[in-house]
Amino acid sequence: MPQTIQKLLSNLPSVDCLLKQIDSIYSHGLAKEATQQVLTQIRQEVLSGTRTVLETENEIIIRIEKQLKENQFSLRRVINATGTVIHTNLGRSSLSQQVQQQVAETSFHYSNLEFDLATGKRGSRYSHLVSIVKKLTQAEDVLVVNNNAAAVLLALSTLTQNKEVLVSRGELVEIGGAFRIPDVITSSGGTIVEVGTTNKTHLTDYERAMTEETGAILKVHTSNYRIVGFTETPDLNQLAKLAHSQKLPLINDLGSGLFLDMRPFGLPYEPTIKEVLEQGCDVVTFSGDKLLGGPQAGIIVGKKEYIEKMKKNQLLRALRIDKLTLSALEATFSLYLDEKEALTAIPTLQMIGLSEQECLAKAEYLAGMLKDVPNLTVKIEKDHSKIGGGSYPEHLLPTMTVSLMSKKYSADHLQEKLRVAGTPIISRIKNDSNLLDVRTIDETEFPMIQKSLMEIFE
Numbered sequence: 001m002p003q004t005i006q007k008l009l010s011n012l013p014s015v016d017c018l019l020k021q022i023d024s025i026y027s028h029g030l031a032k033e034a035t036q037q038v039l040t041q042i043r044q045e046v047l048s049g050t051r052t053v054l055e056t057e058n059e060i061i062i063r064i065e066k067q068l069k070e071n072q073f074s075l076r077r078v079i080n081a082t083g084t085v086i087h088t089n090l091g092r093s094s095l096s097q098q099v100q101q102q103v104a105e106t107s108f109h110y111s112n113l114e115f116d117l118a119t120g121k122r123g124s125r126y127s128h129l130v131s132i133v134k135k136l137t138q139a140e141d142v143l144v145v146n147n148n149a150a151a152v153l154l155a156l157s158t159l160t161q162n163k164e165v166l167v168s169r170g171e172l173v174e175i176g177g178a179f180r181i182p183d184v185i186t187s188s189g190g191t192i193v194e195v196g197t198t199n200k201t202h203l204t205d206y207e208r209a210m211t212e213e214t215g216a217i218l219k220v221h222t223s224n225y226r227i228v229g230f231t232e233t234p235d236l237n238q239l240a241k242l243a244h245s246q247k248l249p250l251i252n253d254l255g256s257g258l259f260l261d262m263r264p265f266g267l268p269y270e271p272t273i274k275e276v277l278e279q280g281c282d283v284v285t286f287s288g289d290k291l292l293g294g295p296q297a298g299i300i301v302g303k304k305e306y307i308e309k310m311k312k313n314q315l316l317r318a319l320r321i322d323k324l325t326l327s328a329l330e331a332t333f334s335l336y337l338d339e340k341e342a343l344t345a346i347p348t349l350q351m352i353g354l355s356e357q358e359c360l361a362k363a364e365y366l367a368g369m370l371k372d373v374p375n376l377t378v379k380i381e382k383d384h385s386k387i388g389g390g391s392y393p394e395h396l397l398p399t400m401t402v403s404l405m406s407k408k409y410s411a412d413h414l415q416e417k418l419r420v421a422g423t424p425i426i427s428r429i430k431n432d433s434n435l436l437d438v439r440t441i442d443e444t445e446f447p448m449i450q451k452s453l454m455e456i457f458e
Ligand SMILES: *Cc1c(COP(=O)(O)O)cnc(C)c1O
Pocket: 147, 148, 149, 150, 175, 179, 220, 221, 222, 223, 253, 254, 255, 256, 286, 287, 288, 297, 298, 389, 390
């Protein structure tokens, strides 16, 4: 070890000396842990040559206090190495840099959330998304609530209370987290009228089920569930015509809101929001944090006459979206004005769009960074990533993973060690190794993985 480095290391203040100076609002145990963490970080910075001058004792104290705060948060950043892009347990979609800036700007200051700058009078928080969503989907109007479950509930409570709702038997599904279509219809005050059979539902089935009491036809995207083989459902066009002939709305719970054609990335065809509206749907609901790649939200687009009614529903007040989400949503939508920008700037789309070749380059880079970790065997392995969030459930994306194997720890033990690292790393196990799927890991996270593995195996 060069003398300069040795000297720097020996000049580091001791844990006890630093601890005496830490603000006493923190428990001793937490303070000690944070102090040791920061000293380890500094030692590593010195050893790797990124630090050639020591910070002053005061600066180190500030760093420890910052670390203390970080350690205390329960909801924290993690590294998603599972390869599942829209991972519901890991917060679904992560937001883009541009969105982060806009959210900071509007939430760290006052904003015109419910204030009309043109007239100086009270405005509506729901007005901010209207022009951009119209531009992107040609919808007459838009309304946003907390999540898509709330969007479906609001639409049904407004349009089908005390009325019958026609749904195909093949679409009476439960979506993750116990969101059950039959229960949502019932709890919004409607009555379910099951139409057709599990695998085949014809237009005539809907026709026959229509009565004076019918309030709407509901279509539901079956998301993470598929009926394959001998199946049939009527075209949206036909269904819309039928609903309109009785002056009824066709409501479509699309689940994952798609704005771009993803076929160039090898994904099967799924209609975009715009296409579904063109086919005659009157009300379409979808999530903000699935394929759209924005914050958690439920978005309702469609005919003005129906959305106006929803705006007057008391329930809307309870489901109302907050300003941070609204701001993040507007910023996310704005990225879609340029398709190319959306595909690179929105992390969810960017990750889905990565080719096997691009994954290989990332995997080689990460594997290279890990080759000096002692007692660890690092290999590159082909595997498959999932999209997640009920979107494209059967479609697997060919990917490349960095596989970690060690004589020192079993696969389960290493997985746990990764999970409790400074920034937790969530891996998946296959054939007794921990796979780090690079599809969902940002390159800026590679040094964190390297650091954690060095610590685990030091
Ligand atoms: C995901 C999903 C929902 C629930 O949406 P959240 O935003 O999670 O509330 C409802 N319907 C369908 C078809 C879905 O795929």
